[in-house]
Amino acid sequence: MEIVDDNGNKIAPPQENKRIIAGVIGIFLGCFGIHKFILGYQNEGLIMLLTTVLTCGLAGGIMALIGLIEGIVYLTKSDEEFYFLYQENKKPWF
Numbered sequence: 001m002e003i004v005d006d007n008g009n010k011i012a013p014p015q016e017n018k019r020i021i022a023g024v025i026g027i028f029l030g031c032f033g034i035h036k037f038i039l040g041y042q043n044e045g046l047i048m049l050l051t052t053v054l055t056c057g058l059a060g061g062i063m064a065l066i067g068l069i070e071g072i073v074y075l076t077k078s079d080e081e082f083y084f085l086y087q088e089n090k091k092p093w094f
Contacts (some may be wrong), residue, residue: 017087018087024036024075032067033046083084
């Protein structure tokens with residue numbers, strides 16, 4: 001996906017792209033949903049955090065796996081694709 005202006009010229013995505021930080025945090029701290037909070041998904045972040053905390057970590061492995069998968073997906077997207085999918089269009093899961 002490319003951003004183009006009215007004349008057909010490519011435009012760089014806005015500088016608020018959080019792909020790398022969200023991807024790395026998702027991989028290492030995914031069970032707590034911190035990567036969701038970074039992207040502005042408060043409800044999804046709370047779901048992941050509360051699932052881990054309220055089960056005393058028993059469901060933390062599942063949340064960590066989700067965070068790992070999401071982190072890898074974030075890091076494999078291009079900056080433009082990530083921005084449009086997760087920051088502009090607000091796709092909350094995967």
